[in-house]
Amino acid sequence: MNPSIDILIIEDEGEVLEGIRTSLQQLDPSIGHIYAIGNAEDAREMIRTLFPRIIVTDIVLPRLSGLELLDEVMQISDYEPKVVVISSYNEFSYAQRSLQLGALDYVLKPFDKAEFKQKLLKIVAMIHEEERQRFEMQHRIEHAQMGTRMLMDQYILSFCTKKTQLQEHIYHRLQLWNLTWLTTSSYHLMAFGVSGEVPESDKDMELQLFSVGNIAGETMEKFHSSYLLKNVHNRWIVITAYPDLEEMMEAIRHNVRKYQRHELHFGVSGTMFSFQALFDAYEQSNQALRWAAANRKPELYYQEMEDGLPERTTADVNERCAAALISGDRDGMVRAVRDKVESIVRLTQLIHRKQLAQNCLDWIMDIQTLVNEKSGIYLDQISLSLWERLECYESIDSVKHELCAYFQDLSDKVTSQISGTGNAIIEQAKVMIGEEFDKDITLQGIADKLAIHPVWLSHLFKKETGQTFSDYVIELRMEKARRLLRESNLKIYEIASKIGYLDLQHFGKIFKKRTGMSPKEYRYGK
Known part of the structure; x- marks a missing residue:
């Protein structure tokens, strides 16, 4: 929509002034106010206040001439009105001076009203065309600036998201x-x-993004x-x-x-x-x-x-959490929950708290699936109330608390059901240890063969045998060593090798600690 075009008419002859004003009314819908003034002094003040787009002025006016007024107007910065000079004098010098002062036309009195209207309509059309060109140019500039800015943003952001050497x-x-x-x-x-x-x-x-970005951008203009x-x-x-x-x-x-x-x-x-x-x-x-x-x-x-962050472990947090849950290790569950929640917060693009709640719920499902695979125990679906509580958390600590409480409840259910299967697993472990006690046997190796977590195996071993895994293996080896020392002619280093000890001195220390005698003393009954 084109802005309205105001016209100022300056003429000291009242009849001519009114005639021009009347003839211009209803000439074009874009013409706004038509101001009619009888002297240059009043016109000067109006021009400095209203800045009309078109000025129609006579040359001969009381005290200050129309040309003198135009000379002043042209000194106003950023103001370029369209000017039509009217005059009763058919003198070249007047016309020349009018054009030098920026007038578009020099009209002699008396003039034909229809012709005068056509002149004004052409000037109005000229103003509209200039506005259109100015708008298009500004539009092109803004688009060019926007394109340049987008290119800059993409360029700089690429350096942020990908390691780049300065070239x-x-x-x-x-x-x-x-x-x-x-x-x-x-x-x-x-x-x-x-x-x-x-x-x-x-x-x-x-x-929201646009408004915040605009405010931030304007604020940052003062920060170099x-x-x-x-x-x-x-x-x-x-x-x-x-x-x-x-x-x-x-x-x-x-x-x-x-x-x-x-x-x-x-x-x-x-x-x-x-x-x-x-x-x-x-x-x-x-x-x-x-x-x-x-x-x-x-x-x-x-x-x-x-x-403020705890040290990270390289062990898989899901495995650790499932093992702690199965074995009833509350401290292990607390550590796993801490590591997982803090990892989600630090490494996941969370937009709002519902996303953190959803990530935690997805993790719970992963843990329950893992527990089912390792123990054969099916766990219930996640309760809606837990979902609602996680979505309304007040702090990260409250999220951790909710998860720990939930896992503790699951752990109680699992451990109450697992006692019937624990003995069978340990019996399998004992058979494997008996077959491999002379090799480099480890808790991790046996757990891998049983497809369970080593923490769970360790917990079950202690619960079912009253011994730790390590103590059980050492005791089995020492029993074999005592029998071989008394019943065979094998050298002591050969016996140590047969039961899984390549370091003779280390074997001797463990044997004496367990029996109160060195291997040699035991062989000869000293």
């Missing part, structure tokens, strides 16, 4: 975009998102050496060499809260010193953001998160 062509691109500070300054990477539930519709989500982009998981990413991160975070948080009433969570990477470290910074900031959001923290630095 000459990359440096030139960074130079073109005024981002060479990534190669010369230490920097941090911040990831942030809106806390609370995610909007249900894609449209609302896009609107900073770059804002959005990743594929709808999180805003800030790469910045600005020294005061707290100031920047607080400014963004304050303005988003003020204009959109949203609260933000921030995750901040460690200090990085090279372009190649963008990948690590990106991973760190996103892990810190997930941890901050899950624990209801306004912001979290990656180093703070790492300092």
Whole structure:
């Protein structure tokens, strides 16, 4: 829709003035107000206030001439009205001066009203065409800027998601975009998102992202050496060499809260010193953001998160959890739950708390399937109440507590049913140990052959025999050694080798510890 075009008529002859004004009424729907003034002084004030798009002025006016007025008008910056000069004087100098001052036409009185209307209509059409061209040009510029910005975002994001060495062509691109500070300054990477539930519709989500991004972008204009982009998981990413991160975070948080009433969570990477470290910074900031959001923290630095995390084990957490559940090892279940939940939070792109609940429920199903495979015991379906509690958690600790309580209840059910099968498993284990006691026999090796977890086997062995697996193997070997020492002529090192000891000194120490005598003393009855 074209904006209205206001016209100012300046003429000291009242009859002519009214005639022009009347003839222009209803001339074109886009013509807005038509102002009629009898002198240049009043017209000057109106021009500076209203900036009419078209000015029709006589040359000869009281005190200040029309040409003198035009000379002043042309000095106003960013104002280029379309001017028609009317005059009773058919003098070339007047016409020439009018054109020099920017007039589009010089009309002699008396003039034909129909012709004058056509002149004005052409000027109106000219204004519309200029507006159209200006709009198209602005549109092209905006699209070009948007395309350039999207290209920049994709380019920088690729460095964040894939380890990249700094090469000459990359440096030139960074130079073109005024981002060479990534190669010369230490920097941090911040990831942030809106806390609370995610909007249900894609449209609302896009609107929220757009508004938060706009506010953050405008806020960051005063922070030098900073770059804002959005990743594929709808999180805003800030790469910045600005020294005061707290100031920047607080400014963004304050303005988003003020204009959109949203609260933000921030995750901040460690200090990085090279372009190649963008990948690590990106991973760190996103892990810190997930941890901050899950624990209801306004912001979290990656180093703070790492300092608070327990040491990780290389053992498979599912195997450990299932074994602990089967064996009734509460501490083992607590450790497995801790490792799993913290792994989900750190390494999974969680958008809202329902996703964490769903991940935990999927994990429970995996554990129950594993327990069924290892013990043959079928476990009930997950209760709806657990699902509801997990979706309403208040902290990560409350999630861990719910899972531990659930697993403890499952463990009680499993251990109460497992006593009938435990003895058969141990009898199989004893047979295997009896057949292989002279080899490098281990708890893991026997457990693998029985297709059960070593922790479960260890628990069952102690429960069924009153001995640990290791004690049982040593006792069996020592019994064989005592018999061979008394009933055979084999040398002591040969006996040690036959029962699985390649180190004679080690065999001697264990034998004496178990019998109170050295192998030689036992053989000769000393």
